[in-house]
Amino acid sequence: MELTRFGVSIDDGLLSQFDRLITNKGYTNRSEAIRDLIRDSLVQTEWESATQETIGTITLVYNSHTHELSDLLTRLQHGHYQAIISTTHIHLDEENCLEVLIVRGRGQDIKKISDQMTSARGVKHGRLSLTTTGKDIL
Amino acid sequence: MELTRFGVSIDDGLLSQFDRLITNKGYTNRSEAIRDLIRDSLVQTEWESATQETIGTITLVYNSHTHELSDLLTRLQHGHYQAIISTTHIHLDEENCLEVLIVRGRGQDIKKISDQMTSARGVKHGRLSLTTTGKDIL
Amino acid sequence: MELTRFGVSIDDGLLSQFDRLITNKGYTNRSEAIRDLIRDSLVQTEWESATQETIGTITLVYNSHTHELSDLLTRLQHGHYQAIISTTHIHLDEENCLEVLIVRGRGQDIKKISDQMTSARGVKHGRLSLTTTGKDIL
Amino acid sequence: MELTRFGVSIDDGLLSQFDRLITNKGYTNRSEAIRDLIRDSLVQTEWESATQETIGTITLVYNSHTHELSDLLTRLQHGHYQAIISTTHIHLDEENCLEVLIVRGRGQDIKKISDQMTSARGVKHGRLSLTTTGKDIL
Numbered sequence: 418m419e420l421t422r423f424g425v426s427i428d429d430g431l432l433s434q435f436d437r438l439i440t441n442k443g444y445t446n447r448s449e450a451i452r453d454l455i456r457d458s459l460v461q462t463e464w465e466s467a468t469q470e471t472i473g474t475i476t477l478v479y480n481s482h483t484h485e486l487s488d489l490l491t492r493l494q495h496g497h498y499q500a501i502i503s504t505t506h507i508h509l510d511e512e513n514c515l516e517v518l519i520v521r522g523r524g525q526d527i528k529k530i531s532d533q534m535t536s537a538r539g540v541k542h543g544r545l546s547l548t549t550t551g552k553d554i555l
Numbered sequence: 556m557e558l559t560r561f562g563v564s565i566d567d568g569l570l571s572q573f574d575r576l577i578t579n580k581g582y583t584n585r586s587e588a589i590r591d592l593i594r595d596s597l598v599q600t601e602w603e604s605a606t607q608e609t610i611g612t613i614t615l616v617y618n619s620h621t622h623e624l625s626d627l628l629t630r631l632q633h634g635h636y637q638a639i640i641s642t643t644h645i646h647l648d649e650e651n652c653l654e655v656l657i658v659r660g661r662g663q664d665i666k667k668i669s670d671q672m673t674s675a676r677g678v679k680h681g682r683l684s685l686t687t688t689g690k691d692i693l
Numbered sequence: 694m695e696l697t698r699f700g701v702s703i704d705d706g707l708l709s710q711f712d713r714l715i716t717n718k719g720y721t722n723r724s725e726a727i728r729d730l731i732r733d734s735l736v737q738t739e740w741e742s743a744t745q746e747t748i749g750t751i752t753l754v755y756n757s758h759t760h761e762l763s764d765l766l767t768r769l770q771h772g773h774y775q776a777i778i779s780t781t782h783i784h785l786d787e788e789n790c791l792e793v794l795i796v797r798g799r800g801q802d803i804k805k806i807s808d809q810m811t812s813a814r815g816v817k818h819g820r821l822s823l824t825t826t827g828k829d830i831l
Numbered sequence: 832m833e834l835t836r837f838g839v840s841i842d843d844g845l846l847s848q849f850d851r852l853i854t855n856k857g858y859t860n861r862s863e864a865i866r867d868l869i870r871d872s873l874v875q876t877e878w879e880s881a882t883q884e885t886i887g888t889i890t891l892v893y894n895s896h897t898h899e900l901s902d903l904l905t906r907l908q909h910g911h912y913q914a915i916i917s918t919t920h921i922h923l924d925e926e927n928c929l930e931v932l933i934v935r936g937r938g939q940d941i942k943k944i945s946d947q948m949t950s951a952r953g954v955k956h957g958r959l960s961l962t963t964t965g966k967d968i969l
Contacts, residue, residue, distance in 0.1 A: 498646035508636035767901040774922035784912035
């Protein structure tokens with residue numbers, strides 16, 4: 418294993434916030450913290466391009482008063498009804514909804530479903546979180 | 556406790572089906588079976604008019620292709636967002652949806668919410684099932 | 694269609710409660726109300742013995758402090774993991790739980806699963822509600 | 832805004848994987864990609880220490896055969912029943928469970944609940960994903 422060194426340009430304010438964060442988390446140097454961020458992003462991307470079975474949640478926050486958005490999301494979800502195990506809908510207040518889809522399938526397929534939902538007009542926030550079905554972890 | 560006797564007119568076919576059912580369930584006479592049906596319907600009605608706290612599920616089966624039905628149901632549900640704890644939506648096939656609402660509140664309020672949903676055009680089947688929050692059962 | 698007439702013995706108090714109920718519901722005579730109760734019980738039993746696909750909810754209220762009850766219910770449910778689409782669990786208060794299982798399969802299989810759960814020691818209330826997957830309703 | 836430059840030590844293999852990833856994502860230089868990772872981690876940490884209301888999901892994968900783990904998780908969850916809106920449980924196979932909790936409250940409180948669950952013996956994978964309740968996004 419060969420070590421390389423590369424430089425990162427960053428503005429002062431952001432760097433000092435990051436230094437506080439990693440100190441709180443118990444890191445003793447920046448390189449270690451940066452390597453962990455890089456590993457996490459690789460792992461997440463690996464899930465999202467996986468051809469083996471993964472399971473995940475797609476979390477959406479949207480305004481239910483947006484015209485026909487509920488209809489659109491329902492239609493999109495039906496197009497993938499075999500991958501979507503269940504959708505839990507929480508009515509947060511008079512307007513805002515939280516929708517949590519539990520999805521099972523190849524990472525790359527789930528990623529596509531997630532992208533379709535989160536890019537719909539009126540969806541304020543979307544987040545995909547993938548994990549293992551547990552079979553490969555003893 | 557005074558016993559009364561009243562007569563019931565019924566067509567032959569229905570009666571013989573009923574007789575088979577109650578025999579299977581272990582009843583030894585029809586009066587006993589009828590009294591249990593009457594008690595069950597009184598209990599259910601009591602829940603549905605209750606002013607104390609109950610908890611229940613509203614189950615809906617509908618066709619998601621019905622124009623703006625998802626929008627309508629979402630809007631109706633938001634109007635009662637404080638009573639509806641969560642809604643689980645299962646995409647049964649390309650068209651049909653199952654929606655299970657978990658609802659908490661006075662029986663009579665939940666009954667009204669249920670009636671609004673189940674009477675919406677395009678809802679194929681609706682069912683309200685009320686129960687206790689468990690506090691009153693030791 | 695031949696009409697038969699049979700007699701029902703019932704205590705006075707129960708009968709007058711029933712009369713009030715059916716008047717409120719708009720029935721004009723008792724026979725009609727009794728026939729509807731009989732039909733409903735036949736329909737429910739038909740679902741519960743069905744060999745075609747049905748979908749249903751099993752609702753359980755139980756005390757989470759009952760020793761190993763959560764473990765037992767989880768184990769029972771895993772034994773039927775292919776029929777149980779999802780389980781939603783609501784923590785009602787410090788002790789009491791509501792659990793709503795969405796189940797898909799032959800009515801008679803779902804009935805058995807439901808009976809196993811509701812008969813577990815510590816389950817205060819159990820209820821099975823079956824319905825159609827909607828395919829047979831146009 | 833002053834720019835600073837700092838160095839990161841990393842092994843060759845990890846760096847070339849990272850370079851491929853960021854090229855695919857359309858980044859033109861490493862600094863930009865690293866800054867985005869740093870910003871994301873700050874945002875996530877900000878949620879997790881927030882005193883304003885957030886909403887989130889806690890996703891757990893665990894083996895249901897682990898002795899008394901279901902009991903433990905149920906007990907832990909009841910201790911926070913006011914913050915946990917609902918828990919959806921999916922029986923993945925004979926052994927493995929997915930549990931998705933929808934949680935509402937201050938970010939820092941949710942973080943604590945999440946840490947309790949994910950550190951329980953037998954939990955294979957745990958993930959906290961926080962978001963906004965939507966009120967602050969127009």
